[in-house]
Structure formats: structure tokens, C-alpha cells
Amino acid sequence: MNRSTTSPVDARRQFRAGLIQPTSGWSAGYAQANLIALPRDLAFDFLLFAQRNPKPCPVLEVLDAGETFGGIFGSTADEADIRTDAPQYRIYEHGELIDSPSHALDYWRDDLVSFLIGCSFTFEHPLISAGVPVRHITENRNVPMYETSLPCRPAGSLSGNLVVSLRMIPASQVSDAVRITSRYPAVHGAPIHIGDPSLIGITDLDNPDFGDAPISEPGDIPVFWACGVTPQAMVMASKPPLAITHAPGHMLITDAPDRGFQVP
Amino acid sequence: MNRSTTSPVDARRQFRAGLIQPTSGWSAGYAQANLIALPRDLAFDFLLFAQRNPKPCPVLEVLDAGETFGGIFGSTADEADIRTDAPQYRIYEHGELIDSPSHALDYWRDDLVSFLIGCSFTFEHPLISAGVPVRHITENRNVPMYETSLPCRPAGSLSGNLVVSLRMIPASQVSDAVRITSRYPAVHGAPIHIGDPSLIGITDLDNPDFGDAPISEPGDIPVFWACGVTPQAMVMASKPPLAITHAPGHMLITDAPDRGFQVP
Numbered sequence: 195m196n197r198s199t200t201s202p203v204d205a206r207r208q209f210r211a212g213l214i215q216p217t218s219g220w221s222a223g224y225a226q227a228n229l230i231a232l233p234r235d236l237a238f239d240f241l242l243f244a245q246r247n248p249k250p251c252p253v254l255e256v257l258d259a260g261e262t263f264g265g266i267f268g269s270t271a272d273e274a275d276i277r278t279d280a281p282q283y284r285i286y287e288h289g290e291l292i293d294s295p296s297h298a299l300d301y302w303r304d305d306l307v308s309f310l311i312g313c314s315f316t317f318e319h320p321l322i323s324a325g326v327p328v329r330h331i332t333e334n335r336n337v338p339m340y341e342t343s344l345p346c347r348p349a350g351s352l353s354g355n356l357v358v359s360l361r362m363i364p365a366s367q368v369s370d371a372v373r374i375t376s377r378y379p380a381v382h383g384a385p386i387h388i389g390d391p392s393l394i395g396i397t398d399l400d401n402p403d404f405g406d407a408p409i410s411e412p413g414d415i416p417v418f419w420a421c422g423v424t425p426q427a428m429v430m431a432s433k434p435p436l437a438i439t440h441a442p443g444h445m446l447i448t449d450a451p452d453r454g455f456q457v458p
Numbered sequence: 459m460n461r462s463t464t465s466p467v468d469a470r471r472q473f474r475a476g477l478i479q480p481t482s483g484w485s486a487g488y489a490q491a492n493l494i495a496l497p498r499d500l501a502f503d504f505l506l507f508a509q510r511n512p513k514p515c516p517v518l519e520v521l522d523a524g525e526t527f528g529g530i531f532g533s534t535a536d537e538a539d540i541r542t543d544a545p546q547y548r549i550y551e552h553g554e555l556i557d558s559p560s561h562a563l564d565y566w567r568d569d570l571v572s573f574l575i576g577c578s579f580t581f582e583h584p585l586i587s588a589g590v591p592v593r594h595i596t597e598n599r600n601v602p603m604y605e606t607s608l609p610c611r612p613a614g615s616l617s618g619n620l621v622v623s624l625r626m627i628p629a630s631q632v633s634d635a636v637r638i639t640s641r642y643p644a645v646h647g648a649p650i651h652i653g654d655p656s657l658i659g660i661t662d663l664d665n666p667d668f669g670d671a672p673i674s675e676p677g678d679i680p681v682f683w684a685c686g687v688t689p690q691a692m693v694m695a696s697k698p699p700l701a702i703t704h705a706p707g708h709m710l711i712t713d714a715p716d717r718g719f720q721v722p
Contacts, residue, residue, distance in 0.1 A: 238502035241509065245517050246529075253509050258614065265510075350522065376722035379643070384722070457721050458640035458648070 198222040202447045206268070206279035214281045214296055216336040216405075216443040218315050223452050225266070225381065226445035227254055227310035228422030229280060230429070231298075231438040234259045237307040239350030243428065244309065246347040250356055250424035252312035252380045254450065260304045266450040267310060274449075276308045282441035284426065289433030298438045306438065311422040312381035313445050314359050316452050320374050326367045329409040336443035337361070338402035340418075341427050343395025354428030358386065359421040360399070362414035371417055380455040387418040394418065404442035462486040466711045470532070470543035478545045478560055480600040480669075480707040482579050487716050489530070489645065490709035491518055491574035492686030493544060494693070495562075495702040498523045501571040503614030507692065508573065510611040514620055514688035516576035516644045518714065524568045530714040531574060538713075540572045546705035548690065553697030562702045570702065575686040576645035577709050578623050580716050584638050590631045593673040600707035601625070602666035604682075605691050607659025618692030622650065623685040624663070626678035635681055644719040651682040658682065668706035 197220045200208070205221050217226055232240050237259075244251035255265040257276060268274020278297040285293040285301050293301070314337075318328045330337045337359050344356040359382075363371050368388060376384035387394050399416065400407050404423055408416075429437040440446060461484045464472070469485050481490055496504050501523075508515035519529040521540060532538020542561040549557040549565050557565070578601075582592045594601045601623050608620040623646075627635050632652060640648035651658050663680065664671050668687055672680075693701040704710060 234502075238498075238505060241502060241505045242520050242522070245505065245520060256506050256509060258506070373722070379721055457643055458637070 202449050203268070203273050205447045206274055209281045210275065210278045210297070212296055214444070217281060217445045217447060218318065218337060218443065219331050221447050222319050225254065225448045225450040225452055225455060226313040226315045227448050228313055228425065229276065229308060229310060229438070229440040229446050230425040231276070231306040231308040232434060233303070233436060234305045234307055236351070236434055239352050240309060243346070243349035243352045244311070246349050247424065249382060249386060249420035250346065250422065252382065253309060254312050254380065254448065255310040257308040259307050261308070266448045267446065268449065276446070277302050280440040280446050281444040284439045284441050286429045286437040286439070288435060289430045294441055301436070301438055303436070310446060310448065311425065312455070313422050314382045314419050315445065316381035316455060317375045317378045319452060321371060324370055324374055326363065326371050326374070329362055330406065333409050335409070336405040338406060338408045339404035339421050339423050339442055340396045341403045346424065346428065352428055352432045354424065354431035357403070357421045357424040357427050358394070358418040360402070360408055361417050361419070362408050362410035363417045364411070364413050365415055368415065368417060375419065377456050379457060382420045382422070385417045386420050389415060391416055466713050467532070467537050469711045470538055473545045474539065474542045476560055478708070481545060481709045481711060482582065482601060482707065483595050485711045486583050489518065489712045489714040489716055489719060490577040490579045491712050492577055492689065493540065493572060493574060493702070493704040493710050494689040495540070495570040495572040496698055497567070497700060498569045498571050500615070500698055503616050504573060506613035507610070507616045508575070510613050511688065513646060513650060513684035514610065514686065516646065517573060518576050518644065518712065519574040521572040523571050525572070530712045531710065532713065540710070541566050544704040544710050545708040548703045548705050550690070550693045550701040550703070552699060553694045558705055565700070565702055567700070574710060574712065575689065576719070577686050578646045578683050579709065580645040580719060581639045581642045583716060585635060588634055588638055590627065590635050590638070593626055594670065597673050599673070600669035602670060602672045603668035603685050603687050603706055604660045605667045610688065610692065616692055616696045618688065618695035621668070621685045621688040621691050622658070622682040624666070624672055625681050625683070626672050626674035627681045628675070628677050629679055632679065632681060639683065641720050643721060646684045646686070649681045650684050653679060655680055
């Protein structure tokens with residue numbers, strides 16, 4: 195079994211059956227998505243939060259209350275189930291992380307609206323194709339993610355700081371990394387910061403807030419992209435009664451081809 | 459007074475004072491926007507409709523219930539007022555057009571949420587700069603718009619067909635028109651149809667559903683872009699109790715520079 199050639203449906207079935215591992219490198223060519231499910235009475239505020247913060251929160255799909263598949267995420271209940279098909283979930287009550295189960299069935303409610311948010315894993319394959327090293331894939335680790343000091347634009351009752359993902363890039367290839375990722379605005383697009391982490395409130399690169407510590411080679415510099423874990427920082431800051439998310443790095447794999455997100 | 463060099467604030471004040479005319483060609487370099495204001499209890503459905511139909515409904519800004527300015531649309535009440543600063547409005551009750559006033563003050567309610575939707579006028583200046591003729595600007599007319607037979611993807615209680623704008627383009631410059639407009643995905647992006655109008659349900663080019671009849675020169679072919687009047691077709695089909703929109707072609711002029719919408 196080669197994870198990169200596993201189809202989205204097969205990948206989802208493996209995770210549904212209990213496999214837990216980060217999804218970077220899985221199902222090459224298909225978009226992966228961050229998940230946040232919120233009660234219907236917060237759905238407008240969140241969709242507005244996403245619209246006002248499109249770099250961290252590019253919305254790829256919304257499953258309305260009571261829906262567990264559809265659109266770019268399966269066309270039958272057998273093909274996809276939003277409650278079980280991420281490798282791991284996080285359950286937040288009033289902003290507190292209370293559980294990290296392999297499925298969310300025990301916490302699901304029929305009034306939850308599910309938002310699928312674009313993921314930077316989508317542009318990692320084009321980076322690799324262009325010869326830009328993506329070190330957490332090479333090393334089979336989770337991507338490092340950090341909460342920054344940059345506030346998102348609030349919406350209604352929802353606010354929080356931007357979360358970023360980090361890739362260490364050889365100095366001579368930073369331009370390529372910018373050029374390539376800027377063509378994928380629906381999956382976070384161009385980097386939001388290149389260089390000194392302290393300018394955006396990151397004090398210790400070796401201790402990320404989510405994911406694994408970074409691997410670097412001499413001559414690498416830190417390049418930061420807006421990250422779809424931002425909604426989880428929003429949940430911790432805004433304390434909605436219930437939020438169900440994926441575990442960072444353990445994404446939903448969609449049926450949408452990566453190439454559909456490339457512009458122009 | 460040169461309309462193309464009028465600042466957004468000055469343009470809005472002129473329309474607030476009662477001037478009624480199409481805004482194509484006004485305030486060069488600043489994004490214009492379609493307006494739809496709906497009661498708060500339909501706001502999630504509409505934002506979802508927009509998210510599911512991003513080509514006709516690219517959301518540039520949302521003013522939450524009770525707000526009349528903000529974000530890319532003025533920073534004080536004196537600079538911008540969503541209720542008065544389009545040259546002309548349309549008022550729909552239960553899907554019926556009941557009035558086309560020069561301001562919407564008589565119909566405004568504090569529970570209305572205002573959505574500003576990107577407008578293809580934004581990419582007309584780059585087209586002209588590249589030597590692609592935009593005939594309705596040259597001729598001082600409104601752009602022709604048509605309701606098609608193509609259904610939008612519904613959201614909750616909202617559904618309707620796609621509306622398109624038409625520009626007649628010389629055959630040798632169609633490639634340029636595609637290339638240039640595809641760099642502006644937030645303002646409708648690349649054309650959705652080039653050539654035979656009957657394939658998308660348009661039977662009579664000379665009688666558009668909105669705006670003025672097209673002007674063409676020998677060798678032109680019809681090029682269609684998704685249009686921000688689509689929410690008005692949705693209103694007519696879905697019959698919400700109240701909707702306030704701009705009159706087609708009579709847009710809101712925002713403070714957002716056009717260049718901010720160019721990718722990559």
C-alpha cells in the first residue's frame with residue numbers, strides 16, 4: 195500500500211476503520227481539508243469569520259446541519275462520513291480541549307454545520323515537483339504549526355489569532371516557493387511571513403504549538419503560511435459551547451483534484 | 459469633473475446627493491461592488507449560496523446587521539452609507555420588484571445584513587490597458603446582462619439561475635481577454651462561456667434581461683462572464699420577504715484598490 199497513490203475513498207475508509215496518522219503525503223493530487231463543525235446558531239458568524247480571514251480560512255465546502263457527506267466530500271454515506279473519516283478528531287467544549295478521539299460519533303449533534311477549510315498540503319506536491327524540499331514529508335513527520343501574535347479580523351462573537359505552518363526552505367528556493375504557492379489562493383496561497391519568527395510572536399521554533407518540531411538544513415530560512423488550524427485557536431479564544439475539529443495534520447481527504455485550485 | 463479620476467468617497471457623495479447613472483468607468487483603480495441586503499435569518503443561507511457559487515458571487519465584504527459602512531466600504535458614516543451611496547437601488551418583496559429608488563432609506567431595517575459582491579467592472583480597466591476594447595464604456599452605455607438556463611448550486615432556501623454579463627470581443631483578442639480576466643478570480647475571473655449564446659439559454663442578444671443592448675463590430679464574438687446580478691435572479695426565484703439590491707450596472711464604489719484582487 196502506497197499512501198500517495200491511495201484513492202480518497204480508500205484513504206477515508208482506512209481512517210474510518212481506525213488508522214491514526216498524519217495525512218501529509220496521502221492521496222497525491224487530491225485536496226485535503228481542515229474541519230470545524232459548529233452549532234447552527236454560530237454558522238453565520240463562522241462563515242463570516244472565514245470570509246474576513248480568507249488566507250487562514252479558505253472555505254472549500256460547507257455541509258449544512260444534519261449532512262455528513264456531499265459536494266467535494268463523497269456522494270454517498272458509504273464513500274464519506276464527516277464524523278469518522280479524519281484519522282483523529284479534537285473535541286472542544288467552551289474552548290477547552292476535552293477529547294482527541296479517532297471518531298466523533300459520541301459527540302455529534304444534528305445541528306452541527308461542518309466547514310471544510312483548504313489545507314497547505316495541497317501545494318506540497320507542486321513544491322516537490324518543482325524540486326523544493328518539503329522536509330516534514332521527507333522525514334515522515336507532522337508539519338510544525340504555531341499560534342502567532344497577529345489577530346484575525348473578528349466576526350460576531352468569534353475572534354482569535356492567526357495560526358501558521360512552517361516550512362524550512364533553502365534560501366535559493368524561497369522565490370520558487372512563493373511563486374508556486376501564490377498560484378493556490380484557495381489553499382492559503384503565498385507565505386504571510388518569511389524570516390524572523392519573533393516578529394510574529396513566535397519565540398521558540400523548536401516547540402511548535404501543534405505538530406512536530408521542524409527539521410532544517412544549513413542555509414534554510416523559515417517560511418510561514420497561514421494555516422487552517424486557525425479556527426481551533428479561534429475556538430480556544432471564543433469558547434463556543436461545542437466545536438468538533440480534525441486533529442492538526444490529520445486531515446479530511448476530499449475528492450477535489452488539487453489542479454482545480456490552481457490559478458490562473 | 460472626470461468620472462474616471464473621481465475618488466471613491468467623492469463618487470459616493472455624488473450618488474448620495476441624487477446623481478443616477480451607471481458606474482462603469484468611474485473611479486478607475488477602485489473595485490466596484492454589487493449589493494444584496496437580506497434579513498439576518500437568511501444571512502447564513504446567502505453566505506453559503508455565495509460560497510457555493512463563487513464565480514457569480516465572490517464576496518468582497520459583509521456588513522453585519524445594523525452596520526451601514528465599514529471594511530472596504532468607508533470608515534465613517536460620512537464617507538459611506540450602504541443605504542444611499544449606490545446611484546440607484548432595487549427593492550424586492552417576496553421576489554417582486556416593487557420599487558427602484560435613488561436611495562433605500564424608506565425600506566431599510568436594522569436586521570438587514572449587506573453583502574458586497576465583486577463586479578466585473580474591476581477587470582475592465584486592465585482589459586482597456588491591454589488594448590482589448592470594452593464597447594459599452596466607449597459608447598457610454600450599461601453592460602448587457604442575461605439570465606441563463608444554468609442553475610446555481612442551491613443553499614438552504616435559496617436557488618436561482620446564473621446571470622452573465624456580455625462583452626463583444628474581437629476574435630483575435632479573446633485569448634487576451636481570457637488571460638487577463640483569469641487573474642481576477644475575486645471579481646468573476648475568466649469567462650464562463652465563449653460563443654453561441656443559445657447553448658446557455660440566451661435566445662435574443664439584442665434584448666438583455668438587464669442593462670443596455672450590446673454594440674458589436676464585424677469579427678466580434680460574444681464572451682460571457684458570471685455576473686453579480688445573479689443574487690437578484692435568486693431573489694426573484696426564491697422570494698425572500700425583503701431584499702434590497704443595487705440597480706444593475708449602478709454599483710457601490712469601494713475603497714479597495716483593484717490591484718489587490720489580482721493573482722498571482
